[in-house]
Amino acid sequence: MKSKTALIFNVLLVIVFLFAFTLPAFAGKTYKLGMSLAITGPTSDAGNPYSKGAEDWFKFVNETDYLGDGDKIDCPIRDDQYKNDTTKRFFEEFLDDEILIFLSYATGANLALKRDFEEVKIPVIPASYHEGLIVDANYTFMPVATYSENAVGLAEYVVGKHQGEDTPKVAFFIHPSAFGRGPLEDTQKAIAEGLKIDIVEVVEHGTDLDNTAMLQRLVSKGVQYVICHTVQTPVATMLTDAQRLGVSAGSFGEKGKLTFLGAHYTGGSDLIALAGTATEGYIWADSYNLTSENNEKAKKQLELAERYGRDDKAANSHNYGAGILAAQIATEAIKETKAAGLKITRGNIYKTMQTLNFESFAAAGPVTYSPTERIGVDVMNIYVAQDGVFKKLQSFESQYIQKVRAGR
Amino acid sequence: MSYFFQIVVSGIVVGSIYALAALGLVLVYKSSRVANFAHGQIIAAGAFITFFLTVRLGVPIFFSFLASMLITFFLAMSVERIFLRRLIGEPIISVIMVTIGLASIFDGLIYLTPFGSENFSFPDFLPTESIVVGGVSISWTQLVGVIITFVLIGAFSWFFKKSTVGISMRAVSDDQFGAMSVGISVPRVFGLAWATAGLSAAAAGCIIGNITGLNFETLHAFGIVVFPVVILGGLDSILGAVVAGIIMGLIQQFASGYLDGNFGLNGTGDVMPYIILLVILLFKPHGLFGIHEIERV
Incomplete structure (x- = not known):
């Protein structure tokens, strides 16, 4: 009798063990992605909240069984400290892990790896919106409007709002790099296509403690609008100097004064944190929905941040939203x-991404890709800094950027 | 004409802040002949300590400023005591490599805090309106920055010329063995040099942070940005740092004001100081106030 009981017990034990080992099979599949960005080092003020946004979205996806059937996403997030060689190393390690999509970051690293992406045929979602990344490239899927689209769009916005018969005189304040120069070149092409602005001067900034000479020179040349494409810190110093010198326009396009406008990485809550009241009146083009809009989309972003214990600074950062959107694009793909009943491979994901179309709470408009279109969110919101936050003025789509692209 | 004077004022403001930021490098070099590549990180640390005390702990900014100088004084002294003292007598290049390593360690430590990857600014504690005299404007931030710079530089000059400790430091700088033979503790002098450099770095960090906002990358970059100032001034001369700082500031502003945007030129404000530096070094290889040591064999 004893031996019979023992036999039953042993059989049950074996069954339990077998069941335990087959559990992962029932738990669903795990899809591997890889993300490399600057969580520390240069531009980490953007990269850090970006990584948090992506991390939180993937956690949310896994915890809520968003993909269904218990499927999960495994996306290791690596800190490349804004070093291109480190990004390349991480990318190669990710390839060894057979990732399906690469979530990348900086302009330089993406340009350096552009050929590799094409060669290994891997879909890439960058945090850099440099137009050059999608020129002669099939596998890079830009989440939102490019920097060029921002700059050309802002120039069009200036033309539309400028008072008077004269051609608006514009200066460009840009980062001394390919990242900074790209949008300027596209704006010059837009001018050649008929955009009526006069680029009086291009300023490539350094580590300036005082922009007095530059600002006064611009005013003396009759410049009314300064379009910035760089990161927040130099813009903050310039805005503070303009406020001190009394050359900041009190209203849009005020004569004899300077109206400042800027692309994606020049604005946001970080600019206000750096420049305080000097930010007032700053016009900013961005394709993300800001939490200061206090709309349904903003609430969802804040809920996600709260769910994962993020502080207010991260929760309200448009870079947090940008991280979420990048992760959402990968998830939706x-x-x-x-x-579609397809096997989850790089090739099939690439096919799907070419027709991907969905609404995201982080973005200003729908994400829509097509076989010939590699930009997810085409619409930009034009924001103005008012009472310590950016408020939406209107939605905007650049017309001239289409002409510039058609001319390539 | 007011444009010209505005540029002069801006040049002096920028130059004096460069001088203050360069002071710490000069102080360390003066006593130990070492170029401290972790200086920028101490500048940033000083600014963030002041911000933390003021904003997070609610300490009035004036006291936060003094406290941060005191904290970086002891921080830099500890760094010297723990990492550098055991390198006394070792080749200078070894010590320099250690300072590069220290810079990485400080980077890592600051990246562990929100200060490593977030932007902040000091609360407004000075009037936001500018002072305008004859069409030339200067902000209170800049004015106070310049005053603090000159007060500190004056104090350091007095310290090195009149105080016993300061004279000891100069003696060590001149001849370590000679100084030891008259009873001066060289390790103690090294510690003090690092400590005073830390103190001046905190002051510079607060002033720069008040102008540019508090961004770690921007702040620690000033540890490198001011190297040309130190070289032009003559590496071990406080007066040299001041004069060179102001020269650099003026060249930068004049180039930006009169060359940039004209004659198809751009970015001369960043390049001209280096061109002038090269020209001056051609004629004065030891810098404007550097000591030309002659060794007789």
Whole structure:
């Protein structure tokens, strides 16, 4: 009798063990992605909240069974400290892990790896919106409007709002790099296509403690608008100097004064944190929905941040939203591929991404890709800094950028 | 004409802040002949300590400023005591490599805090309106920055010329063995040099942070940005740092004001100081106030 009981017990034990080992199979599949960005080092003020946004979205996806069937996403996030060689190393390690999508970051690293992306045929979602990344490239899927689109769009906005019959005189304040120069070149092409602005001067900034000479020179040349494409710190110093010198326009396009406008990485809550009241009146083009809009989309972003214990600074950063959007694009690509009954491979995900179309709470408009269109969110919001936050003035789509692209 | 004077004022403001930021490098070099590549990180640390005390702990900014100078004084002294003292007598290049390593360690430590990757600014504690005299404007931030710079530089000059400790430091700088033979503690002098450099770095960090906002990358970059000032001034001369700082500031502003945007030129404000530096070094290889040591064999 004893031996019979022992036998039953042993059989049960074996069954339990077998069941335990087969559990992961029932738990669903795990899809591997890889993300490399600057969590520390230069530009980490953007990269850090960006990584948090992506991390939180993937956690959310896994915890809520967003993909269905218990499928999960495994996306290791590596800190490349804004070093191109480190990004390349991480990318190669990710390839060894057979990742499906690469979530990348800086302009330089993406340009350096552009050929590699094409060669290994891997879909890439960058945090850099440099137009050059999608020129002669098939596998880079830009989440939102490019920097060029921002700059050309702002120039068009200036033309539309400028009072008077004269051609608006504009100066460009740019980062001394390919990142900074790209949008300027595209704006010059837009001018050649008929955009009526006069670029009086291009300033490539350094580590300036005082912009007095530059600002006064611009005023003396009759410049009314300064379009910035760089990061927040130099813009903050310039705005503070302009406030001190009394050359900041009190209203849009005020004569004899300077109206400052800027692309994606020049603005946001970080600019206000750096420049305080000097930011008032700053016009900013961005394709993300800001939490200061206090709309349904903003609430969802704040809920996600709260769910994962993020502080107010991260929760309200548009870079946090940008991280969420990048992660959402990857997630939706997997989900759609699954829904189409296709095997989850790089090739099939690439096919799906070419027709991906969804609404994101982090973005200003819908994400829409097509076989010939590699920009997810085309619409930009024009924001103005008012009472310590950026408020939406209007939605905007650049017309001239289409002409510039058609001319390539 | 007011444009010209505005540029002069801006040049002096920028130059004096460069001088203050360069002071710490000069102080360390003066006593130990070492170029401290972690200086920028101490500048940033000083600014963030002041911000933390003021904003997070609610300490009035004036006291936060003094406290941060005191904290970086002891921080730099500890760094010297723990990492550098055991390198006394070792080749200078070894010590320099250690300072590069220290810079990485400080980077890592600051990246562990929100200060490493977030932007902040000091609360407004000075009037936001500018002072305008004859069409030339200067902000209170800049004015106070310049005053603090000159007060500190004056104090350091007095310290090196009149105080016993200061004279000891100069003696060590001149001849370590000679100084030891008359009973001066060289390790103690090294510690003090690092400590005073830390103190001046905190002051510079607060002033720069008040102008540019508090961004770690921007702040620690000033540890390198001011190297040309130190070289032009003559590496071990406080007066040299002041004069060179102001020369650099003026060249930068004049180039930006009169060359940039004209004659197809751009970015001369960044390049001209280096060109002038090279020209001056051609004629004065030891810098404007550097000591030309002659060794007789």
